[in-house]
Amino acid sequence: MLSVIPEVFKPLERPDTAILTEPICMTDGTLELTAGETPPGLRNGERRRGIDRVIMLLEALLQHRAPLKAGDIAKLINAPRSTTYEIVNSLLEAEMLETVGNDGLVYFGRAMHLFGWAYSHQNAHYRRIIEALDGLAAETGETVQLCGLRGNKYAVLDCRDSPGPFRISSDVGVEVPIPWTASGRLLLTHMSEDEVRGFIPPGDFRLPDGRLIPQADFLADIGTARRQDYSETSSLAHRFTWCMAAPIRGNGGRITFTLCFVLPVDTGPERRAELLGLLRERATGLSLSGRPT
């Protein structure tokens, strides 16, 4: 089965750390020919399904986090211009996309909002989780996040920012390498070491500041998280943060979400202990089943 997620976004094969955040892949006509050589695995005249184009388009918009012109989308997702215009117009008509301003920019539309709303409100479980998120934020005044996996990356699904000046929470929906996060360790506790090794793109072990997390350490962390049923990291993705995460288990006992606090790294130990206790209590209260034996 052909995976739809294109190599552009998720360099599974050769992770040249080419994580897409800016429109870097501007393969214009000339460049495509000169650097041709047909990068092994992708034929030149590759024809794709409309559905797959749609998925790639939406994913690209999400990663870009800002309105884009149809032409730029075409370059980003590596699709013919004519096709892209066609698809964009279809999605506009369905209100899944919306024009922004008067320069031909498009972004997500009303329909997406409603679909997302349906996702997060139709099942009682998610609603209770959001209430807990609100509660934790209100009671503690700290930054709280709901996290989960998306493919082989970690993503914040929702968050409540601390009202204070300490605001480093990553944006909702931005994909982050799993080893950068405390939650990531919990979210992999259901995997064997081999599965983990095969799952994480090698480039994801390099932190934003250049440090490299030894794979063995990461695997050990996962073991610790499994034993403790929570996970903590300090100064990993950001130098000044202390993160703590607690698991929410789905039907199969598997960890599907985590709740986590993002604290200033100089938070005192007793305050941390207090917050951790609160976090774990709420998270287990939200789990649909206990820890697998």
Added chain:
Amino acid sequence: MLSVIPEVFKPLERPDTAILTEPICMTDGTLELTAGETPPGLRNGERRRGIDRVIMLLEALLQHRAPLKAGDIAKLINAPRSTTYEIVNSLLEAEMLETVGNDGLVYFGRAMHLFGWAYSHQNAHYRRIIEALDGLAAETGETVQLCGLRGNKYAVLDCRDSPGPFRISSDVGVEVPIPWTASGRLLLTHMSEDEVRGFIPPGDFRLPDGRLIPQADFLADIGTARRQDYSETSSLAHRFTWCMAAPIRGNGGRITFTLCFVLPVDTGPERRAELLGLLRERATGLSLSGRPT
């Protein structure tokens, strides 16, 4: 240009008041043949694009407001079973859909949540609107809604329910005939009378209790709304509600959203006046441009 929205959902041609909320269109094989006659306008072997199927599928899920099995989706959107399975699997892989439980049910997935979040947070305007919604709800304790158009229907885009026992707010995303609502009158103020006549499906003038709104009255209401710059209705969609709506204008001076209160019909006049003042003040504060001259 072929509109993607299928007749199943929006009975434009012959509005037999067949608004779809329950899976009523279960045209099983036999019935399809007996009742055949090829309902004019739709050929039997009609082949459609994958994209269009996707749009119809998502729209059907939204209207149904509950997880569905692949087979039922196929019936609902009138698509071949094999195609539907194929599409559902593609969307599952992209996490735009998600399996629910263990009976092959599917519903919106994580990706949709993120797309929707992106829609509602990326532009500062919408964020400010949500803050206003929260503020109005907190200050007044009443039910507040953000509304807009979706195609030729009205839809609640977000809401804050009153904490009290009075809870009749319609669900976010449910499509409602425009003439049933106060907001609907405001949202059509940019149209000429002829445009309105062509826009509203005739069946939409019939209220849920069977009463019929004369088209002339409705057109007059729109005129009043245009003049007053707000709109009120009582006991229209529900017998016991008093609705008031105030416009939020987009870039072109056109009304793109409305804020509205849904009150118990016995709310006193002075309280109503107070609430209306507050509502109009907040709404105009959110508009990007003034009333068109």
Added chain:
DNA sequence: ATAATTAGTCCGGTATTTCAGACAAGATGC
């Protein structure tokens, strides 16, 4: 037990959609 319905997968042919490229008009650069 037998029949009938449903769930999920698979396959070959063809109606359709995607694709490449052309084109005009606008924008931008020098």
Added chain:
DNA sequence: GCATCTTGTCTGAAATACCGGACTAATTAT
């Protein structure tokens, strides 16, 4: 002013995605 790039639309042709239908299991009804 002329060259270059971009935007948006259109068209013909070919690759293929969608469709119908077949098939197996599982489930339910009679």
